[in-house]
Amino acid sequence: MSKVIGVLGAGQMGNGIAHVFAQHGYPVRLYDVVPAQVEKARQTIEKNLGRQAEKGILEAGSIPAILERIRVLAAPGEFSDCDLVVEAASEKESLKFDLFRLLDGIVKPEAILASNTSSISITRLAAVTGRPDRVIGMHFMNPVPVMQLVEVIRGLATSDETFQTVAGLITSLEKEMAVAQDYPGFIVNRILMPMINEAIFALHEGIASAEDIDKGMKLGTNHPLGPLALADLIGLDTVLAILNVLHEGFGDPKFRPCPLLVRMVDAGYLGRKSGRGFYPY
Numbered sequence: 001m002s003k004v005i006g007v008l009g010a011g012q013m014g015n016g017i018a019h020v021f022a023q024h025g026y027p028v029r030l031y032d033v034v035p036a037q038v039e040k041a042r043q044t045i046e047k048n049l050g051r052q053a054e055k056g057i058l059e060a061g062s063i064p065a066i067l068e069r070i071r072v073l074a075a076p077g078e079f080s081d082c083d084l085v086v087e088a089a090s091e092k093e094s095l096k097f098d099l100f101r102l103l104d105g106i107v108k109p110e111a112i113l114a115s116n117t118s119s120i121s122i123t124r125l126a127a128v129t130g131r132p133d134r135v136i137g138m139h140f141m142n143p144v145p146v147m148q149l150v151e152v153i154r155g156l157a158t159s160d161e162t163f164q165t166v167a168g169l170i171t172s173l174e175k176e177m178a179v180a181q182d183y184p185g186f187i188v189n190r191i192l193m194p195m196i197n198e199a200i201f202a203l204h205e206g207i208a209s210a211e212d213i214d215k216g217m218k219l220g221t222n223h224p225l226g227p228l229a230l231a232d233l234i235g236l237d238t239v240l241a242i243l244n245v246l247h248e249g250f251g252d253p254k255f256r257p258c259p260l261l262v263r264m265v266d267a268g269y270l271g272r273k274s275g276r277g278f279y280p281y
Contacts, residue, residue: 002026003169006085006107008076008099010034012273013116014088015041016144019048022069023058023145024173029082031073038072045070048145079106084169086138088116091241096120097128104129112162114138118238119185119245122155132157136166139186142234151188153180184249185242193242197258199227203278204260210278228278232271240265 005021007014010032018041022028032038046067053060079085085107087099096115103113112134115125126135137153150170154163170177180186185193199213208216214226231239240262246255264270264277271277 003083004029004081006031006079006082007088008032008079008085008103009088009090009116010038010041011088011090012044013140013142013144014086015044016048016142017086017088017116017140018070019045019145020140020173020175022066023049026069028070029073029079030070031076031079042067042070042072048143052145076102077106079103080108082107082111084112084114084166086114086116091118091120091238091245093120093124093245096125100125100135101128104131110134112136112165114166116140118189119242121184121249122153122158122182126155126157133159134162136162137180137182137186138166138170139188141188148176149188150175150177151180151186152177153182153186155182185246189242190246193239193246194254196227196231196239197243197255197261200231200258200261203228204258232277232279232281234271235273236261236270236277237265 002025005026006029007018008031010030014032018028018030030038030041049058049063049066052058053063073079085103087096087103089095089099096117100113107113109131113129113131114136115122116139117137118139122135122137126132129135132155135155136158137151139151139153141147141149152166167177178187202208202213203210210228214228217223217226225233240257243255243257247257268274269276272281275281
């Protein structure tokens, strides 16, 4: 029998995580504190499954069964039958602490708690639970149904058993794993965020337009998306949150967020999700 997977948070990452687990045969429990977000997530999943069918990635006839595997929860207490819960909430440490304490009191003792965090310490998240050996980082890449990588982060107390279970799950999703030590930003964002931040500094200092900065990186280094367009896709508030974690965690000025990024987030220009970032949407 397939493990029951919980996904806490139905935003752009949460809906993608629910999508891939359901696509690969797992019963999924999906919850978000905002009910409208869950309904939006179901619509997004159905649309993305349709795209996959058009591309021949899956049979169109399998879509109803995949959607049937995703059960929307009315309250987080309904995660109690899950074998693994992936937290996919906003990149705020205090919020994640609260959610891990909550989940620790709900799920069965042998269940694994995973975080989709892109920068926050797994060791610190594990320490607020009574099961630090069963806490791990599973950082999926965006968009989850398309991107092949899952970054796996072991906290100081994460057991070999937990790690091997999660490694097996990732293989079953037909994804690749990269294992990172528990330092701020792990692998991907330790490298990616300073690049995005430097692109924002280049715009801030008038070196070039947003279009030319992105064109330079797309055509000059073969990136599929320019760094400013990528920041808009990720969400400028998330970019800022990760840079702040890196800056505070390492105490190194090279991670200092560009003042333009801070101002844009203050103004509510968060990228695609708000309709305006470095580009209009």
